[in-house]
Amino acid sequence: MQWKLFGKIGKTIGSNHKQHTLKAMAFSKEENKQYSRHLILDEIGAIGQEKLKASKVLVIGAGGLGCPVLQYLTAAGVGTIGIIDNDTVDQSNLQRQILYTHKDIGKFKAEVAASRLAALNPFINFNVYVEKLTNQNALNLFSCYDIIVDGSDNFPTRYLANDAAILTNKPLVFGSIFKFEGQVTVFNYHNGPTYRCLYPNPPQANAVPNCSEIGVLGVLPGIIGTIQANEVLKIICELGTVLSGKLLTLNALTMVQYKLNFKKNNAIKITSLKNDYHFSCGVSKKHQQEITYNELQNSPENYTLLDVRNNLEREHYNIGGLHIPLHELENRYVEIPTDKSIVVYCKAGVRSKMAIEILEGKNLKTTFINLKNGINSI
Numbered sequence: 001m002q003w004k005l006f007g008k009i010g011k012t013i014g015s016n017h018k019q020h021t022l023k024a025m026a027f028s029k030e031e032n033k034q035y036s037r038h039l040i041l042d043e044i045g046a047i048g049q050e051k052l053k054a055s056k057v058l059v060i061g062a063g064g065l066g067c068p069v070l071q072y073l074t075a076a077g078v079g080t081i082g083i084i085d086n087d088t089v090d091q092s093n094l095q096r097q098i099l100y101t102h103k104d105i106g107k108f109k110a111e112v113a114a115s116r117l118a119a120l121n122p123f124i125n126f127n128v129y130v131e132k133l134t135n136q137n138a139l140n141l142f143s144c145y146d147i148i149v150d151g152s153d154n155f156p157t158r159y160l161a162n163d164a165a166i167l168t169n170k171p172l173v174f175g176s177i178f179k180f181e182g183q184v185t186v187f188n189y190h191n192g193p194t195y196r197c198l199y200p201n202p203p204q205a206n207a208v209p210n211c212s213e214i215g216v217l218g219v220l221p222g223i224i225g226t227i228q229a230n231e232v233l234k235i236i237c238e239l240g241t242v243l244s245g246k247l248l249t250l251n252a253l254t255m256v257q258y259k260l261n262f263k264k265n266n267a268i269k270i271t272s273l274k275n276d277y278h279f280s281c282g283v284s285k286k287h288q289q290e291i292t293y294n295e296l297q298n299s300p301e302n303y304t305l306l307d308v309r310n311n312l313e314r315e316h317y318n319i320g321g322l323h324i325p326l327h328e329l330e331n332r333y334v335e336i337p338t339d340k341s342i343v344v345y346c347k348a349g350v351r352s353k354m355a356i357e358i359l360e361g362k363n364l365k366t367t368f369i370n371l372k373n374g375i376n377s378i
């Protein structure tokens with residue numbers, strides 16, 4: 001596993017924060033100054049701050065949710081923070097991923113995040129993993145931390161993180177966002193309810209689009225990520241009531257929030273990680289032909305292009321071809337010529353897959369091919 005350390009290299013102190021020998025931790029004059037507003041809180045004080053320093057938290061994803069989680073955990077003085085993300089900064093991330101600037105476009109998020117966070121708090125150890133969380137690395141990685149925070153944006157990662165948290169006996173602080181709504185809860189807290197108790201069945205193939213497909217209010221991950229960070233601090237400092245068995249939902253437009261109770265389902269047993277989380281989460285159950293943009297460029301005359309993005313995206317940039325937005329496809333598929341194979345495209349290759357599923361049910365006498373990773377790949 002490839003990882004780097006930023007900031008101060010700290011002592012390794014067990015895997016369960018409750019077992020840390022707190023008296024071994026001493027704060028420098030500088031740390032005392034940095035954490036002074038925590039230190040004067042009766043509920044945190046020196047003991048709580050020592051617990052924070054002794055704790056190790058892994059954050060999956062340094063995106064919309066990960067950025068505020070990381071900032072507040074760093075500022076609060078969580079001693080060791082792991083950041084796993086294999087993605088690079090894209091200009092469209094800057095609307096909500098507040099650790100990054102224009103200068104960071106194209107750089108690895110996990111690396112940029114760690115160097116920015118080290119400037120915020122030089123007393124923290126950062127472990128940077130520029131890779132994807134997979135069923136190959138999850139168990140080893142999770143076992144190095146006390147608490148896991150899920151800031152990812154996809155179902156395979158959520159089910160994988162859930163199962164790995166159960167197998168390594170770690171609390172998993174979950175957050176998710178969709179347009180104007182967010183959810184937060186804590187899974188597997190003291191063996192409490194898990195993601196599979198709340199959502200036993202993964203959604204149907206491509207049934208739920210992600211932020212790049214549907215959009216998200218920029219401030220929403222800030223709100224939800226901050227609530228996730230709050231849960232982490234509560235767990236470490238043993239404060240308040242942890243959101244275990246309770247799903248907090250928040251609508252940023254109405255500011256209405258609910259706390260929905262859910263129970264542990266003892267019939268659900270996780271004994272090992274699954275071989276293929278992509279398959280089990282239905283990202284692509286049915287095999288679809290795919291073509292890369294480079295392959296398409298070799299013989300464009302052999303294909304008709306079909307753009308299924310919305311009007312605004314089309315106006316902003318397109319690579320030609322017919323334009324039928326996904327939501328109009330059911331009514332307008334008859335407009336598609338069938339003399340050539342159809343290469344369907346969208347921004348990231350998700351809506352185009354949904355479009356192909358629809359079109360394949362229409363018995364048109366042609367072949368539909370997905371443009372791999374959409375026009376993002378150009």
Ligand SMILES: Nc1ncnc2c1ncn2[C@@H]1O[C@H](COP(=O)(O)OP(=O)(O)OP(=O)(O)O)[C@@H](O)[C@H]1O
Pocket residue numbers: 060061062063064065066084085086087092093097109131132133134151152153154157210211212213
């Ligand atoms: N399995 C995984 N391992 C590591 N990081 C992951 C994994 N799955 C998702 N992520 C990361 O989680 C972050 C989620 O961030 P966010 O929801 O803001 O979406 P994004 O991918 O950055 O942006 P967009 O969806 O608009 O393209 C991303 O940086 C992504 O790389």
